Amino acid sequence: MPNNAVLTLSWVICTSTTLSVFLMFAFHHHVVWNAPFSSASENNNNNNLVKIVSLIDNDNVNNNVQKLIEQLLKEYYDLGKPLLIKGGVKHWPAFNNWNSFDYLLTTVGSKTEVVLQTDVTEQRANPFVATTFQAFTDWLKKYPTLKETTEYKERVGATYYIAEEFDFLEKYSQLYKDMINLTDFDFFKNNLNMVGGDDNHTINYGFETAFWMGGAGAKTGWHYDYDYSFNVLCHLKGEKQFYIAKPIATQFLYPSSKFDPGAILSSVNFWSPDLEEYPKYANIQFEEIKLDAGDMFFIPAGYWHAVESKSHSISVSIRLMPRYLWIVNSIDRLWEMFYLLGWYEPSEGTVVRAKTIQVASL
Numbered sequence: 063m064p065n066n067a068v069l070t071l072s073w074v075i076c077t078s079t080t081l082s083v084f085l086m087f088a089f090h091h092h093v094v095w096n097a098p099f100s101s102a103s104e105n106n107n108n109n110n111l112v113k114i115v116s117l118i119d120n121d122n123v124n125n126n127v128q129k130l131i132e133q134l135l136k137e138y139y140d141l142g143k144p145l146l147i148k149g150g151v152k153h154w155p156a157f158n159n160w161n162s163f164d165y166l167l168t169t170v171g172s173k174t175e176v177v178l179q180t181d182v183t184e185q186r187a188n189p190f191v192a193t194t195f196q197a198f199t200d201w202l203k204k205y206p207t208l209k210e211t212t213e214y215k216e217r218v219g220a221t222y223y224i225a226e227e228f229d230f231l232e233k234y235s236q237l238y239k240d241m242i243n244l245t246d247f248d249f250f251k252n253n254l255n256m257v258g259g260d261d262n263h264t265i266n267y268g269f270e271t272a273f274w275m276g277g278a279g280a281k282t283g284w285h286y287d288y289d290y291s292f293n294v295l296c297h298l299k300g301e302k303q304f305y306i307a308k309p310i311a312t313q314f315l316y317p318s319s320k321f322d323p324g325a326i327l328s329s330v331n332f333w334s335p336d337l338e339e340y341p342k343y344a345n346i347q348f349e350e351i352k353l354d355a356g357d358m359f360f361i362p363a364g365y366w367h368a369v370e371s372k373s374h375s376i377s378v379s380i381r382l383m384p385r386y387l388w389i390v391n392s393i394d395r396l397w398e399m400f401y402l403l404g405w406y407e408p409s410e411g412t413v414v415r416a417k418t419i420q421v422a423s424l
């Protein structure tokens with residue numbers, strides 16, 4: 063090839079690669095900060111923020127219930143609005159099975175290591191402890207109520223929470239079976255061409271799941287998720303209080319640059335807001351939603367939420383995202399990998415855990 067042609071080809075390749083990378087980062091920035099597929103343009107009228115539908119009196123543990131759930135989720139997914147289905151996961155075997163510590167200990171294994179969040183990681187420094195599943199369940203049994211965990215927190219400074227453990231369920235096939243193969247959500251995977259975090263469908267049926275198990279007083283701070291446009295919290299044990307605000311509440315929530323792959327965190331701690339530092343927070347409007355065991359809660363992307371367990375609690379998040387968001391999200395995964403390799407230090411910290419403190423008992 064003549065020299066000129068080689069030069070021109072190299073120039074074209076370099077320019078188009080640089081442009082593609084630039085466009086990718088610009089698109090990533092737009093999606094992360096605006097969650098554009100959510101109903102972010104709505105006005106600030108907070109009436110009926112969450113639609114509540116009750117299936118509690120519906121004893122039909124059969125396909126009709128599943129069809130109804132699928133239709134409801136589809137409708138609210140299209141509207142981009144939160145939906146609480148009371149009793150939506152009561153037909154899962156997990157609803158009964160996971161009530162028993164013995165069952166969980168046998169399935170997960172008493173010596174299995176679990177990593178526990180100890181504080182509102184989204185807004186504070188993030189100490190994590192690692193211990194055995196046995197030690198964690200012993201702690202839950204010893205401190206079963208909010209009164210007892212509050213006293214413990216005052217004394218020791220911690221409340222323990224297995225929070226958003228992505229690969230937890232995949233390791234225990236029986237726990238997956240207790241969720242009746244996630245057929246309530248098949249529509250989203252098959253008809254909307256959405257993907258979970260992992261393509262190994264034989265283990266996880268093509269869904270991404272996150273496992274949450276904590277003591278009374280376990281908390282998740284103000285944040286919104288931009289990536290999972292399909293995010294359903296299936297609440298299986300205990301009581302949880304959700305605080306949820308429309309995307310437009312961003313103006314009152316002081317988004318921080320603390321790094322959380324897939325999410326934007328607020329600088330404001332729901333449980334101790336500093337109104338001198340964050341005065342606009344005084345104007346926020348949010349709704350409180352109580353989740354009982356057996357409830358299913360659809361949280362559209364872009365909606366701010368904070369969560370508090372009022373008793374010992376267990377939930378599973380079922381999540382999917384459109385294929386293009388998976389590509390956008392891979393930039394976050396790359397940064398996460400760089401952080402874990404020590405090549406990137408987020409200026410305002412991160413919720414990604416790099417270190418844990420090993421303890422034999424809690």
Ligand SMILES: O=C(O)CCC(=O)C(=O)O
Nearest residue numbers: 274281282295369377379
């Ligand atoms: O249940 C929790 O503590 C948090 C749930 C949550 O933030 C989510 O599913 O996005």
